[in-house]
């Protein structure tokens with residue numbers, strides 16, 4: 001009989017990819033749990049509030065492994081970690097837990113950062129992710145993964161929105177504002193890391209950074225220029241610092257207000273243009289390089305080269321507008 | 328870390344692995360690879376963040392013939408970022424022929440080949456913010472471009488090579504954050520190096536001496552010292568540091584300051600095209616967003632056949648000063664002269680005074696052609712003044728297919744063209760430079776033969792004619808004197824101390840830990856503007872120094888006795 005894996009947050013971007021990949025690979029019976037699960041081929045779905053320990057305890061007892069891809073606001077992140085830890089503690093035999101954390105736990109650190117570097121979260125999100133790690137690290141049989149910026153077909157944050165900004169010429173070569181390193185990791189590599197973390201006994205109790213090898217990390221400028229070229233959003237624009245300040249200080253707050261307004265009216269916010277927030281601007285300047293050698297060595301990963309990943313991503317993005325056209 | 332030396336206690340002594348003198352293109356390109364690394368680096372910069380007249384005045388010197396060369400405090404900037412605070416941003420790599428020994432060019436040939444430098448051009452182009460290292464039309468424009476000049480069929484000129492443009496990037500501003508953030512880097516502002524001190528045996532630098540205009544002094548001891556103070560000032564520092572080596576450092580064979588080269592440039596003749604001949608005047612923007620421009624480049628085999636130096640020419644608008652062009656935009660530029668920086672106004676207008684009559688004629692052009700002038704002013708405002716990546720130069724499509732030709736030619740090496748120390752001293756007590764720039768008949772020949780070949784090829788192609796006055800070439804190329812801002816050859820690279828001041832690693836022959844960065848080390852000048860190659864050489868030098876330091880190069884030489892006391 002095949003092993004059973006519970007994917008929490010399974011209708012999110014990474015959770016969804018993990019569920020699909022595991023189901024397609026065979027050998028796993030995949031149960032996808034989320035608040036509003038969507039039916040998908042080859043997986044069982046389950047409506048469940050991952051902040052509720054009792055609800056979780058009811059399912060984690062019956063599985064061999066849990067992949068925790070739950071995300072949300074800081075309170076949700078902490079509540080989920082607490083609930084999950086409580087539920088796991090109630091089990092006689094702990095399933096393998098693969099928990100998706102984030103490079104946000106390193107905050108504004110610079111230089112080369114490995115898994116032993118001190119965490120110094122700055123944002124509410126980063127602090128919550130850090131707390132969640134602390135809560136779950138003490139559960140037996142746990143693997144913590146800290147991905148950098150996850151890009152790839154369908155990645156809203158680092159591919160779809162960036163593509164839109166590049167096409168609108170709101171992004172491009174940012175000069176000194178884009179000198180930070182893009183600690184990018186392709187979604188397929190994140191999924192592969194999760195799979196390996198499920199299989200490998202030696203991974204238990206360990207933490208892994210996930211990003212391109214540090215010699216291959218592009219600067220954000222390089223990422224934007226290369227991506228724009230693949231998208232055909234050329235010639236790439238040079239964005240003056242002045243313009244970025246307008247974006248982060250004027251346009252972003254306005255967009256946030258618009259979003260809140262639309263929400264309140266119960267309307268779809270998907271039509272709003274993406275914002276460039278002050279935290280994005282800070283990240284794009286940050287000279288931080290995740291050292292991902294441990295993941296490469298111990299999880300046996302080979303990072304997908306950026307050029308290849310961007311080519312795929314751009315190709316996927318080109319298909320979308322066509323699909324939207326009326327038949 | 329960026330530190331103002333004015334805030335350090337007087338008499339400070341600092342230690343580092345690497346000490347770089349100057350924070351222009353050469354110095355910053357050299358410092359950046361060290362950022363966040365294992366080695367301690369100090370950059371000593373004479374100026375502050377802004378242009379300061381008293382600091383700039385330290386650059387003043389004597390010019391033997393002021394018709395031939397601009398004053399020495401012009402066309403270079405003594406401030407953080409150096410002359411990249413004012414440069415035009417034209418990036419062009421050297422050609423393979425520039426490195427070769429050419430039997431028809433005395434003193435030619437570099438001790439390193441094109442292939443040695445080639446690997447550094449990609450990163451250099453990036454640092455200059457000129458995009459990818461693609462300097463031919465086919466690789467920069469894979470979807471193709473219309474021809475530069477349709478029907479121009481020439482075995483002697485290529486129209487495929489590109490110049491790519493930097494923003495133009497002020498290296499100081501652009502890389503400030505990176506220099507400031509690196510804990511192992513210290514950039515000292517307002518610290519003028521006044522001397523390089525050698526150990527008693529003269530074989531290694533023991534300390535670098537600096538002073539601020541406020542009267543403070545400081546000393547830096549380092550395992551390696553690199554002079555990156557610009558093509559003129561590097562020579563001045565070597566010559567002025569004469570306490571141990573009496574003729575100046577590295578000057579045992581009287582080479583320091585000699586072979587001083589600029590470029591030979593001018594605008595001449597009229598290219599009149601037959602109606603309907605397609606011509607691409609101006610810039611093309613590559614996918615990576617860079618302004619690129621093609622030009623007529625004299626091919627290597629044509630240079631050999633003609634026995635001349637390297638040469639390129641660009642299509643150009645008619646001379647601005649002559650109101651006969653009838654262009655409102657050009658007349659606007661004439662009238663706007665008071666608002667254009669000296670360095671640029673000079674080549675736009677010349678220095679000659681013009682009467683009120685001419686001024687009125689230009690005003691007439693403006694009144695008759697206000698739309699063109701307005702469109703031009705709007706472009707200058709939006710694509711130059713307000714843009715971070717600036718439209719590189721003035722492009723005004725002529726009403727009739729008439730152009731002049733703007734040429735930029737190699738100046739051949741000439742030991743008699745030189746800088747020496749003059750008799751006057753600057754405010755810090757350092758002897759000022761005396762500059763005697765010379766050109767030779769062969770330099771005129773480069774331009775004359777290249778233009779004659781161009782004219783013949785235009786005629787033979789049946790697309791029009793290029794008319795020029797062969798007898799006026801010399802006057803034309805000297806109209807504004809030596810091309811400003813390119814200071815080349817004063818500490819040339821050579822395999823042996825007889826042939827050059829520095830060796831192939833840019834180390835001063837015979838001085839174990841002293842290096843020179845910048846165009847001073849170029850043995851020949853090429854057709855190319857120097858900065859891209861300066862940056863490439865600095866990157867190569869950074870690699871060499873890192874390897875050397877990692878291999879455990881010795882610490883600074885023991886100080887001479889009186890200092891140690």
Ligand SMILES: Cc1cc2nc3c(=O)[nH]c(=O)nc-3n(C[C@H](O)[C@H](O)[C@H](O)COP(=O)(O)OP(=O)(O)OC[C@H]3O[C@@H](n4cnc5c(N)ncnc54)[C@H](O)[C@@H]3O)c2cc1C
Pocket residue numbers: 348349350351352353354371372373374401402403404405406407408409410411413414415416417418419518519520521555556557558560670671811812813844845846856857858859861
């Ligand atoms: C108007 C103009 C246009 C130009 N356009 C182009 C172009 O289009 N393309 C191109 O390739 N090149 C161009 N150039 C040339 C270009 O600016 C130089 O090649 C380049 O800046 C040289 O770099 P460098 O670091 O060797 O010298 P610099 O940039 O001159 O820097 C030297 C630095 O050393 C410092 N310094 C000097 N003396 C001392 C001292 N005693 N102690 C401490 N510090 C000292 C100076 O303050 C300065 O910061 C142009 C120059 C000018 C003036």
